[in-house]
Amino acid sequence: MKITTILSLFLSLALVSGCATSGVNRGDVNLVSLSEEWQMGQQFEQQLAKDLKLVNDRATVAYVSRIGQQLVSQTELRNQPWEFHVVADPAINAFNIPGGHVYVNTGLLAAVDNAAELAGVMAHEIAHGVSRHGTERLTKAYGLNIGAGLLLGQDPSTTQKILAQLVGGGALAKFSRSDERESDELGVLYMYRAGYDPEGMATMFEKLLSQRKSRPSAVQSFFSSHPLTESRIAAVRAEARQLPPKRGLTTRDGELASVQSRVGRYNR
Ligand SMILES: [Zn+2]
DSSP states (O other), rough: OOOHHHHHHHHHHHHGGGGGGOOSSSOOOOOSSSHHHHHHHHHHHHHHHHHHHHHHHHHOOOOHHHHHHHHTTTSTTSOOEEEEEOOOSSHHHOOETTTTTEEEHHHHHHHOOOOOOOHHHHHHEEEEEHTTHHHHHHHHHHHHGGGGGHTTOOOOHHHHHHHHHHHHTOOOGGOOOOHHHHHHHHHHHHHHTTTTTHHHHHHHHHHHHHHHHOOOOOOHHHHHOOOHHHHHHHHHHHHHHHHHHOOTOOOOOOHHHHHHHHHHHGOO
């Protein structure tokens, strides 16, 4: 087949499947339907439960989940089930995998100065999920081969390979600049609507940039998947300041400090 034939086949298939976007992203082709993505997420989640050291401390998971669900309730995919996980890992990082799963490292919990900074990173990850950047990447990588076998985990070695990339910051996990911009923009909105001061996203990003100079190994995994620049931070701040003033936006809460002391032992 000629390239153009393949391309038009690809595009028509995308049209037939309704492009399967959530409607908020800028429309990269996504051949994975929403229900397929959530199914895929379940398989990934089960595998990650074996591969990662997850924190089971109830108060910690409840705290992270509460912030996460509050943010999710302001998104276009609020009717899908979302789940939040805490990983015992001192690296300052959080990541999302397809199907509404967001992972927050204990290193991130320790590094934030307030709840709004934590909400900032989480809102950004949730926005990647809502924009379905993960399955867009998969569509790009696998094209029409992203059939039932891959989606339904009948090919465990591929599932493993994808997961290793997503979690390890491989090519599949590398978001483009426009993906990052989109997630920042949406994330700021979700924070604002959920009642968190979006300035928290900017101050946390500044912290990540300065850590890159002083403790590069602690933020390596974050930077391997999220290109972060001064200009991105400036754009986040500008967007936050353009929003109409709103009373009572949360910066600090009364719980973060106790959560930080509970997870301290995982970061040693
Ligand atoms: Zn990102």
